[in-house]
Amino acid sequence: MTNQDYRHMVPELREKFQEQFADQLALDAYDERDVERFNNDDVYAHCFMKHHKGNIDGAVSMVDTTLKFRKELEINDLTDKSFPAEWLERGGIYYHNHDKDGHPIMFFRIKFVKKDPQMLPTAKKFLAYWMDKHHRQTPDVQVVVLMDMTDAGLSNMDLDLIKFLITCFTSYYPYFLAYLLMYEMPWILNAVWRVIQGWLSERQREKIKFVKKADIQEHINKDNLPKHMGGTDTYEYKYTPPELEGNGDVMHDVETSSLESSLTSSISNPATIHNTSLARKRVTFSEKDQYTSFSAEQGDSDVSSGGTSKGDTLLSLNVTEEMEFNVIDPTRETKFVLVLSSGHKHLAFKVKTTSPERYRVKPSSGLIKPDQSADVNIFLQPGGHTAVSRDKFLIMGMEIADDVTSVSQVASQWKTTPKEEIEEYRLRCVLSEAGKPSLCKASAFTSDDMAKLTEQMLDINKKLTTVMDAQTSLEKRLKNIYRFQIFFFMMVILVAVAVTLVLNWNIVPLNRYNVNSCIPSFFQ
Numbered sequence: 001m002t003n004q005d006y007r008h009m010v011p012e013l014r015e016k017f018q019e020q021f022a023d024q025l026a027l028d029a030y031d032e033r034d035v036e037r038f039n040n041d042d043v044y045a046h047c048f049m050k051h052h053k054g055n056i057d058g059a060v061s062m063v064d065t066t067l068k069f070r071k072e073l074e075i076n077d078l079t080d081k082s083f084p085a086e087w088l089e090r091g092g093i094y095y096h097n098h099d100k101d102g103h104p105i106m107f108f109r110i111k112f113v114k115k116d117p118q119m120l121p122t123a124k125k126f127l128a129y130w131m132d133k134h135h136r137q138t139p140d141v142q143v144v145v146l147m148d149m150t151d152a153g154l155s156n157m158d159l160d161l162i163k164f165l166i167t168c169f170t171s172y173y174p175y176f177l178a179y180l181l182m183y184e185m186p187w188i189l190n191a192v193w194r195v196i197q198g199w200l201s202e203r204q205r206e207k208i209k210f211v212k213k214a215d216i217q218e219h220i221n222k223d224n225l226p227k228h229m230g231g232t233d234t235y236e237y238k239y240t241p242p243e244l245e246g247n248g249d250v251m252h253d254v255e256t257s258s259l260e261s262s263l264t265s266s267i268s269n270p271a272t273i274h275n276t277s278l279a280r281k282r283v284t285f286s287e288k289d290q291y292t293s294f295s296a297e298q299g300d301s302d303v304s305s306g307g308t309s310k311g312d313t314l315l316s317l318n319v320t321e322e323m324e325f326n327v328i329d330p331t332r333e334t335k336f337v338l339v340l341s342s343g344h345k346h347l348a349f350k351v352k353t354t355s356p357e358r359y360r361v362k363p364s365s366g367l368i369k370p371d372q373s374a375d376v377n378i379f380l381q382p383g384g385h386t387a388v389s390r391d392k393f394l395i396m397g398m399e400i401a402d403d404v405t406s407v408s409q410v411a412s413q414w415k416t417t418p419k420e421e422i423e424e425y426r427l428r429c430v431l432s433e434a435g436k437p438s439l440c441k442a443s444a445f446t447s448d449d450m451a452k453l454t455e456q457m458l459d460i461n462k463k464l465t466t467v468m469d470a471q472t473s474l475e476k477r478l479k480n481i482y483r484f485q486i487f488f489f490m491m492v493i494l495v496a497v498a499v500t501l502v503l504n505w506n507i508v509p510l511n512r513y514n515v516n517s518c519i520p521s522f523f524q
Helices: 003-020 022-026 032-040 042-051 056-072 085-089 117-137 159-172 187-197 296-300 384-390 407-416 447-503
Strands: 093-098 104-109 143-148 177-183 208-211 315-317 322-327 334-342 347-353 359-362 365-368 373-380 392-399 423-433 438-440
Touching (some): 003 022, 003 032, 003 042, 056 159, 104 117, 322 384, 334 392, 347 373, 347 407
Parallel strands (some): 177 208
Antiparallel strands (some): 093 104, 347 365, 347 392, 392 423, 423 438
């Protein structure tokens, strides 16, 4: 059966999914954007059928598993800013070139993996984020994953992360993997790989190929391979960060539609006060008051810097210039509720931030009916309080027609609405502690904060040093074991050679000599 033969089964797949998981759909167990993508994108839905080779029961089950996984990891909410900058810059994962069959290649360089249980959830999201980059654009084009183990050792083998990667191929990203190339796997990792093979079915094992420098060109042409693999490609990965705004801030969508990759456009430079007829309605900060606190009384006053008076606004907020996070326990999430209210019109809103890695926003977009309000829950992630003073949020609102209700309709209107008809509010983030006034506006840490931070950094440094010393010691022991094995093997060979020579030596018979002549006279 060819892949095209399953297309006629897509309507049945959707119907069975709706029937079997109606209760899950009613309980919002899935991200609405993923459900809409499955219901409207025939290519994406077809991938589930191709993954299971026409087995509709398996495909239906995989739809449920995939959609739950995507909501659990908040795949649609991930951006580059969701991850440490060094992860993006060092090139541990990237797409480049094609194999002999035209499949795109995803390079995964194992030497950059460092086992860290605390960072494992983020590392899983990072892997899923890179797979989703391709699968969102061309879900029906399979990928070759080239797992480059050059310079990798035991310290780079995170079994939990590898297991997650394989589970993504088998359960979460339908029809994604063409095959997996394991390049130059060190012999010391053979035992680890035997454990991994135990997780795989026979069909899955067939997609894994072990290659070395001498035979990798059976799968990938020389001009598509990097030099250390015997190729001629001189490409070097270089990360290009998102384009900066005119004011120097990078605003990121907290949520991105899976149906429209360009649901939200980048924020343009603020319009000048002199062009008020064309400027968007907005609340902005001037340079001189950018690091100043605003009281409630000041917030009630009309906006004078590039904005409109309160009576002209489409959208009303329960704050004016700042969102204050009252941190009681830095190890837990801190919640701030932003209340958005409409006038007598139907509105759509959207929330962006300069630091999506530090916040969860629910919902980050939606609709507000006339004379109603919506609560936007903004959660500051554990440990994120140390840099709150540098963060900003952008709240965007626009008027929509009464009959606009679906995600795709709203996405289309965001793209086509003139800029001057979109209202914007820019809010600074500030930090306070329970029972204390704001500690961090947009200023630096206090001396006590810096002392505590320094102490924590020293403690972390000591722990890292201990771990690195332990790893170094382990590597030395492994090298000694390797040398001992070689020495022992050589000794066995030498002993075997010696025994062989003795057994084949022509020994002269004793009866050729006069034995009695060798016996002393006093014994005779």
